[in-house]
Amino acid sequence: MTESISNTPRSRPRAYLVGGGIAALASAAYLIRDGGFAGQDIQILEETTRPGGSLDGTGDGDEGYVIRGGRMFTYEAYTCTFDLLSFIPSLGNPGNSVKDEIIRFNNEHVSHSRARLVAQGQRLDASDLKLSNRDRLDLIEIMTRTESSLGIQRIEEVFEPTFFTSNFWFMWSTTFAFQPWHSAVEMKRYLQRFIQELPRIHTLAGVRRTPFNQYDSIVRPLVQWLEAQGVQMVTGARVVDLDFRYGPRGKAAETIHYVEEGARRQLPIRDEDLVFITNGSMTAASSFGSMTSPARLEGVDRGPSWTLWETLAAKNADFGHPEVFTRNIDESKWLSFTVTLDNPVFFDLMEAFTGNTAGTGGLVTLVDSSWLMSIVLAHQPHFLDQPEGIQVFWGYGLFVDQEGDFVKKKMSDCTGEELLIELLGHLGFMAQKTEVLAAANCIPCMMPYITSQFMPRAKGDRPEIRPVGTVNLAFIGQYCEMPDDVVFTVEYSVRSAQISVYSLLGLEKAVSPLYKGQTDPLVVFAAAKALVR
Incomplete structure (x- = not known):
């Protein structure tokens, strides 16, 4: 629902959230539950036609479905996310929470991949991580080094070249979308945050999934709950700048400048009001x-979240350095594809080949693919409105500028049909090519900045949630700085929401605990055993 931005007099504090992604939606929810805000005192300003940001899912059975990315969850590491979902009613069963719904779904559909890695059309023994002793020592070393000592080093600078041909790396990099040129600090954080997954990395048994795509399972019920509380979802409002005033308490946001229906407008911010800004977007300029x-x-027009951040950073160095994350598209891009099928032949072939029913296997990675292509068959239906007889799966490739092995073109130059031909060739399904292609609608999606948050960075390149001296302003989402936690996760965005709300309101309430398996001797012992198998 779209509302107009209100400039009418008011007596209570108001909160303005710039951007309508999961970080902003979560912030609004915590303002209501923990901050005592009335919903009508919260406005979410979103430039597009609907909230959700990168947590999206759209389409239909006729035109084809699109999911730009897929997300995985773990009970241990996603404490903030599951706290949020514990008080949001399920769409299908309002007597239960979204958290209840996810737990029930995962109890009924247990993840245990039998075909995590594939080469030459055959399943590999992924339990053999194929790590050398040097690789194991390097993994231990990066986990124990300080972030300051790693600095802006790349992953490839702290491991031997052979590490990047190990089964461990194939699984690790495709599960989390790491590239060798990404930040060693981010790699260290991931190893610590997901150390509990090392013993089961080859089966993905620790992964939890939502019953449907994350837009339908998380965003829709969250938006419905927020709107029921009176939160105003203002779409079509592009925020372009903020003015600040300076005083003895520090700097405070004073005016929001935005464009609505082609006209430039201003929104005054009072002393008691709060402003939350989602700076940057991993899915900006998607095509x-x-x-x-x-x-x-x-990628030339990076969109409002990047340009606003650039505008603010030019005013104050404490607001970070967005150019660090956008200046090298070749190292931050990859291509995903969503396939809609009106014939079960492909799913039947995959279930027979992998030994997993759809929704229980997780990523299947083709290690001999020049594109390092992976696909995942979700439990069906994957969309709330998905017609009977329609099936949907998702895939992506990390090396989009490499020439294919069956289609002699760069992945980035391939049509949906050509992507499917390459996939069928690697799986050994070419005999069924005509039947599969006739049933398929494959929609490619290029994302220039999808792993930009992994780019090597220095302290200060991402702004603190509460930059030094700010009074009523917080940064939220994937490009603010939080110690120890890992970007490219829903958890990072929701944790930023919790921290920002509690900090700006001065609440004496603890943020959901950060899981630190690296401090648990049993978890460390199990991980060590896994690395030497």
Whole structure:
């Protein structure tokens, strides 16, 4: 529902959230539950036509479905996320929470991959991590080094070249979308945050999934609850700048400048009001292809979240350095694809090949693919409105500028049909090519900044949630700085929401605990055993 931004007099504090992604939605929820805000005193300003940000899912059975990315959850590491979902009613069963719904679903559909890695059309023994003793020592060393000592080093600078041909790396990099040139600090954080997953990395048994795509399972019920509380979802409002005033208490946001229906407008901010800004977007400048056309690379117009951040950073060095994350598209891009099928032949082939029913296997990675292609078959239906007889799966490739092994073109230049031909060739399903292609609608999606948050960075490149001296302003989302936690997760965005709300309101309430398995001797022992198997 779209509301107009209100400039009418008011007596109570108001909160303005710039951007409508999961970080902003979570912030609004915590303002209500823990901050005592009335919903009508919260406005979410979103430039697009609907909230959700990168946590999206759209389409239909006729035109094809699109999911730009897929997300995995773990009970141990996602404490903030599951806290949020514990008080949001399920769409299908309002007597239960979304958290209840996810737990029930995962109890009924247990993850245990039998085909995590595939080469030459055959399943590999992924339990053999194929790590050398040097690789094991390097893994231990990076986990124990300080972030300051790692600095802006890349992952490839702290491991031997052979590490990047190990089964461990194939699984680790595709599970989390790491590239060798990404930040060693981010790699260290991931190893610590997900150390409990090392013994089961080859089966993905620790992964938890939502009953449907994350837009339908998380965003829709959250938005419905917020709107029921009176929160105003203002779409079509592009925030372009903020003015600040300076005083003895520090700097405070004074005016929000935004564009609505082509007109530039101003929104005054009072002393008691709060402003939350989502700076940067991993899915900005996304472009889509079709069965007959590739998804062309874009990125010149990075969109409102990046340009606003650049504008604010030019005013104050404490607001970070967005150019660190946007200046090298070739190292932050990759391509995903969503396939809609009206014939079960492909799912039948995959279930027979992998030994997993759809929704229990997780990622299948083709290690001999020049694109390092992976796919995942979710439990069906994957969309709330998905018609009977329609099936949907998702995949992506990390090396989009490499020439394919069956289709002699760069992945980035391939149509949806060509992506499917390459996939069928690696799986050994070419005999069924005609039947699969006739049933398929494959939509490619190119994302220039999808792993930009992994780019090597220094202290200060990401702004603190509460930059030094700010009074009523917080940064939230994937490009603010939080010690120890890991970006490219829903958890990071929700944790930023909790911290920002509790901090700005001065609440004496603890943020959901950060899981630190590296301090548990039993977890460390199990991880060590896994690395030497």
